[in-house]
Amino acid sequence: MSELIHVPVMPVQVIELLAPPGPGLVIDATVGEGGHSALFLEHSPHLQLVGLDADAVMLERAAMRLAPFSGRFSLRHVWFDRYFSAYPETERPRVVLFDLGISMFHYQQAGRGFSFREQEQLDMRLDPESGRSAADIVNQYGERELADLLFQLGEERYSRRIAAAIVRRRREAPIASAHDLAEVVFTSVPVAYRHGRIHPATRTFQALRIEVNGELQRLRRALEAALDVLDVGGRLGVISFHSLEDRIVKQLFRERKNRSIDAGHAPMNSSEMHWSERKGNGEQFSLVTRRPLVADDEECRSNPAARSAKFRVIEKVREVS
Numbered sequence: 001m002s003e004l005i006h007v008p009v010m011p012v013q014v015i016e017l018l019a020p021p022g023p024g025l026v027i028d029a030t031v032g033e034g035g036h037s038a039l040f041l042e043h044s045p046h047l048q049l050v051g052l053d054a055d056a057v058m059l060e061r062a063a064m065r066l067a068p069f070s071g072r073f074s075l076r077h078v079w080f081d082r083y084f085s086a087y088p089e090t091e092r093p094r095v096v097l098f099d100l101g102i103s104m105f106h107y108q109q110a111g112r113g114f115s116f117r118e119q120e121q122l123d124m125r126l127d128p129e130s131g132r133s134a135a136d137i138v139n140q141y142g143e144r145e146l147a148d149l150l151f152q153l154g155e156e157r158y159s160r161r162i163a164a165a166i167v168r169r170r171r172e173a174p175i176a177s178a179h180d181l182a183e184v185v186f187t188s189v190p191v192a193y194r195h196g197r198i199h200p201a202t203r204t205f206q207a208l209r210i211e212v213n214g215e216l217q218r219l220r221r222a223l224e225a226a227l228d229v230l231d232v233g234g235r236l237g238v239i240s241f242h243s244l245e246d247r248i249v250k251q252l253f254r255e256r257k258n259r260s261i262d263a264g265h266a267p268m269n270s271s272e273m274h275w276s277e278r279k280g281n282g283e284q285f286s287l288v289t290r291r292p293l294v295a296d297d298e299e300c301r302s303n304p305a306a307r308s309a310k311f312r313v314i315e316k317v318r319e320v321s
């Protein structure tokens with residue numbers, strides 16, 4: 001197996017806000033290469049951890065990184081929304097972490113067309129055993145449907161031009177590789193856009209990946225269910241990498257917090273970020289981070305993936321029946 005290559009983002013903030021002072025169960029909902037999981041297990045010797053991933057290859061890599069903590073963790077090959085909707089553990093989690101998106105391994109070595117620089121099959125499925133591939137979508141969706149997809153999930157302003165170019169190109173032959181798709185996008189957009197801050201195919205690839213893996217629907221479902229099973233006094237944190245994800249997290253956290261306020265309780269002051277006894281005011285949830293935390297300059301320099309990361313944390317203060 002090749003070397004581990006994923007550097008966990010915002011490690012200091014994750015441990016500071018999420019590692020509990022005592023024992024308990026941590027669910028790493030996106031274990032990936034086990035970077036954050038290793039940090040938790042190293043930091044708190046009394047924690048037990050369950051790591052989830054939809055990608056079986058990632059679980060092999062996580063097992064390798066977490067081997068020194070044998071007996072304190074277990075790994076499950078499952079989509080996180082399915083896991084939390086039928087929560088299988090006997091103990092409630094004290095901590096849940098979602099570090100969304102895909103890992104460096106996916107871009108660099110998975111061979112499934114996540115990177116537009118590679119002449120790889122256009123697949124993009126985290127679990128290649130199920131569902132539609134990116135090539136299926138690109139070659140089968142109608143032009144209008146494709147344009148809407150690129151606009152909504154990629155926030156791509158040239159969505160119509162790109163969709164039209166894809167449809168023209170696939171009349172000659174199906175688009176099979178990531179590189180071929182990137183070329184179609186490149187040649188379809190205005191010259192000024194071709195040499196911008198990001199590669200012109202970045203947003204198209206993002207949109208396809210989100211669609212292929214049902215990322216936004218899964219996130220919504222998983223967050224709702226995970227907040228229900230979270231232990232009282234427990235915390236749930238999400239690191240997101242684009243505005244569509246962050247919007248869902250932000251809205252859902254606010255909604256959960258406000259539900260109890262609507263029930264007639266005054267909002268409490270939740271600026272205190274340390275683990276606390278938040279028993280007052282009757283809220284079920286309290287926002288640990290009012291605004292998302294972001295990586296500092298030094299981390300962004302050494303780990304460019306951290307540049308777009310946003311970290312939000314919520315705490316379950318009490319159970320409400």
Ligand SMILES: C[S@@+](CC[C@H](N)C(=O)[O-])C[C@H]1O[C@@H](n2cnc3c(N)ncnc32)[C@H](O)[C@@H]1O
Nearest residue numbers: 008030032033034035036053054079080099102
């Ligand atoms: C950014 S990586 C996590 C990296 C990890 N925190 C680390 O430090 O090594 C995200 C991982 O979540 C997995 N993933 C994404 N969406 C998922 C979902 N809906 N259910 C389960 N796993 C998912 C991906 O396969 C990937 O391995």
